[in-house]
Amino acid sequence: MSRRGTLRTAFRRWTRAQDAVEVLAAAGVGPWLVLTVFVVGLLAIVAWAPGARLFFGIPFGVGLLCAVPMLANGLLFSAVHQRRQRIEPWGWLWLVFGVAAMHFFxxxxxxLSSLPGAAVVASLFLFTTAFHGRLHRVTPRQPFLAxxxxxxxxxxxxLRESDEHLALFGVIGPAALTAQLYLGTFAVQHDRAREDAERLRAAVHAQLLEQQERDVGRLSQALGEILGYHHDLDNALLSAGGAADMLAVMGVQRGALGRSDYEELVKTLHDSLAQIKEMVTEIRAKGRRYAGTDPEPVELPPVLNAVQASVGLRFPDVDIHVEVEREQPMRALMRGGATTLRRVVENLVLNACEGDGEHGADEVHIRARVDPLSGRLEVTITDDGPGFPAARLTGPAEELFTTKPQGTGLGLYTSECLLRASGGILHRQNAPGGGALLRVLIPREYR
Structure with missing residues (x-):
């Protein structure tokens, strides 16, 4: 690729890194009119105020003449882009010239200033160039503003007043360029890190949604099968009930039916009862398949740390703290193992972070210990969110109930069902100082 092609590619990459909305907002006609009045007033004070005149010594006419390229360029740029929503490539070139005109001023x-005043202006120059480096993402690969x-x-x-100004330029110039390139490079790296975090958060969110969809699908499938069993059970019970009624009548009126009819009724009753027993066995097998046959020992601290990391990616603004008392072994007994236990805790922490859909928690504390009374593992989850509505604090969690506009209502319900399947308990209440307080008791392995 030729030098011209490389330059064009670098310039396009630089323009894509800019925030056009922010630039257009700062380059409005109003801000530039205010800046024009401010610059003229500042030059008048510096040139004619008694103390400032001796300290700076800047001639008003010469200073204003140096400000004209910056002010005229800024006002014209704002007038041209007043009703635009984006900046064309030529507009970005224009912007480079405008920023250079400000730096020239x-x-x-x-x-032009005397040496003491020149040091003050030099600090302002250094700050301005560094700010523009961060704002406009100036890097060694896109050094257009530099x-x-x-x-x-x-x-x-x-325009310097003396040779001493040459030394000042020799120090401030490289420092300003270095600060401009350093802060611009830091801003670009921060943008990339933020984009990576957003992509990772989106991937985690998509994975959680996919898992939730699978769970809902399995739940819907099981519900449909149970409803089908319910209909079959009704039919079987109706047949068994009819046969039992006929046998009861026969018990009172002996000889009302022949032996063949009697045997047919007994066969119908036996078949119906066998069908009911078979369906009940299948329902229990299905439940064991979803919940796990036997509880598995699970180390609790790694599960809590994993929940802290995964939920922290989705809610980076929420401080999630984990505290574990390690005086005794922290091994929970959970049907489904670590996957089920993590899903339980993750659902509860996600609910705390989301709150009621409008106001979520800023801090979530997860504390684990061995309950001294029951000997079980106790996990408490407290937050500073809106807490539970008073009507939701009594009774078991209800399926599909939610206060969040985009919620499904399955999180708390699923957690409580999974806990009960393993012999655990979930207590819900509001903390005295505000927010929700969840207390989870889980069976513990003592070995």
Whole structure:
């Protein structure tokens, strides 16, 4: 690729890294009119105020003449882009010139000022160039604004009052360019890290949604099968009930039916009872298949740390703290093993972070210990969110009930069902200082 092609590619990459909305908001006509009035007033004070005149010594006319390129360029740029929603490539070139004109104005004030005042202006120049480096993502690979800053310094250098200003330019110039490139590179790296975090959060969220959809699908399938069993059970019970009634009548009226009819009724009763027994056995087998046949020992601390990491990716603004008392073994007995236990805790922590859908928690504390009274593992989850509605604190969790606009109502319900299947208990209440407090008791392995 030729140098011109490489330059164009780098410039396109630089423009894609800019926030056009932020630039257009800062480049409005109103802000530039305010800046124009401020610059003229500041130059008047610096040139004619008694103390400032001795400290800076900047001629008003020369200072205003150095400000004209910046102010005229800014007002014209804001007028052209007043009703635009995006900036064209030529607009970004124009922006580079405008920023360079601002840097030239500050560098000219540094050159025109007496040495004590020049040091003050130099600090302002250093701050402004560093700010523009961060704002406009100036890097060694896209150094367009840095080149403009260097040209501005060279253009202002002939205006210097003395050779001592040359030393000041020799120090401030490289420092300003270094700060500009460093903060721009740091901002680009921060953008990339944020994009990676967003992609990871989106992937985790998609995985959780996919898992939730699978769970809902299995739940719907099981519900449909149970409803089908319910209909078959009704039919079987009706047949068994009819046969039993006929046998009861026969017991009172002996000889009402022949032996063949009697045997047929007995056969019908036996078949119906066998069918009921078979369906009940299948329902129990299905339940054991979903919940796990026997409880499995699970180390609790790694599960809590994994929940803290996964939920922290989805809610980076929420402080999630984990505290574990390790005086005794922390091995829970859970049907389905670590996967089920993690799902239980994760659902509860997610509910705390989401709150009621409008207001969530800022802090979530997860504490684990061995309950001294029952000997079980106790996990308490407290948050500073809106807490539970008073009507939801009594009775078991209800399936499909939710206060969140986009919620399914399965999180708390599923957690409580999984806990009960393993012999655990979930207590819900509101903390005295506000927020929700969940207390989970889980059977513990004592070995």
């Amino acid at each position: 500050l560098a000219a004030l540094m050159a 080149v403009g800053t260097a040209l501005a310094l060279l253009a202002a250098l002939p």
